[in-house]
Amino acid sequence: MHYLKAEFHCHVKLFSRRPFRPGQLRRRLEWARRTGLDVLAVTEHIDVSDFWEIYHCLESWCGHASGMFEWRGLIVLAGAEVSVAEGGDIIMIGSPAALKELEKRLGRLRPGRFPAFQTLMDASEDLGFLRTGAHPCRSSKELWKMGPLLKRLDALEVNATELSLAGHVLRKSAELNRPVLAGSDAHHWLQMGRVYNLLPFEGRFTLVELKQAVAQHRVTWQRNGVRSLLGKMIFPGWFSGFAGRPTP
Numbered sequence: 001m002h003y004l005k006a007e008f009h010c011h012v013k014l015f016s017r018r019p020f021r022p023g024q025l026r027r028r029l030e031w032a033r034r035t036g037l038d039v040l041a042v043t044e045h046i047d048v049s050d051f052w053e054i055y056h057c058l059e060s061w062c063g064h065a066s067g068m069f070e071w072r073g074l075i076v077l078a079g080a081e082v083s084v085a086e087g088g089d090i091i092m093i094g095s096p097a098a099l100k101e102l103e104k105r106l107g108r109l110r111p112g113r114f115p116a117f118q119t120l121m122d123a124s125e126d127l128g129f130l131r132t133g134a135h136p137c138r139s140s141k142e143l144w145k146m147g148p149l150l151k152r153l154d155a156l157e158v159n160a161t162e163l164s165l166a167g168h169v170l171r172k173s174a175e176l177n178r179p180v181l182a183g184s185d186a187h188h189w190l191q192m193g194r195v196y197n198l199l200p201f202e203g204r205f206t207l208v209e210l211k212q213a214v215a216q217h218r219v220t221w222q223r224n225g226v227r228s229l230l231g232k233m234i235f236p237g238w239f240s241g242f243a244g245r246p247t248p
């Protein structure tokens, strides 16, 4: 048994309204490797105008392993952050084909044209996504208002920007019998991996196995220490020797 270190909430843009630049994506992929991540889910907002350019880049740069992108040993998962009409964001992790199909079913999403939570759940039910309720305590995007409907999610997120509320997320998740995953919500590349997940795996990594591990509450999360992050920035080569595999 070994553990994969995974970041499940990472944006490519610093500012959503600015144009996407391939260098931003390349820097994040490179930083993910340097900080010892094994798995990176790219989860830009699906409503940004140049959303599909991200996947054009990944298609041209990456190889494919088990139907997933692979970049110099890093497993790159296709994802998106999808807003819902009630206020709230859902992280959808799957494949480019599943994201395309979701867009086909819901139409092109943009502010003022977001689906209701239940509509999003219905439209994505059979597409194989790992669906996580993002930053559920954020005031303008609080998810608890959805009540028992949250049971349709695969997990709820402890977001790096809400760590002081992690205990509350854990309690609410226990009430709903939903697993908890962590996400950095990184907009800047230096924010990647500030929290991360540890996935127990034997053999090949697949999305189906990932979903099973999450459903069985076998995925745990950790917070990356400030000292550890500083070490990687100041002594990247020296640090990489033991930053690759965290203690589970």
Ligand SMILES: [Fe+2]
Binding pocket: 009, 011, 081, 134, 185
């Ligand atoms: Fe986000």
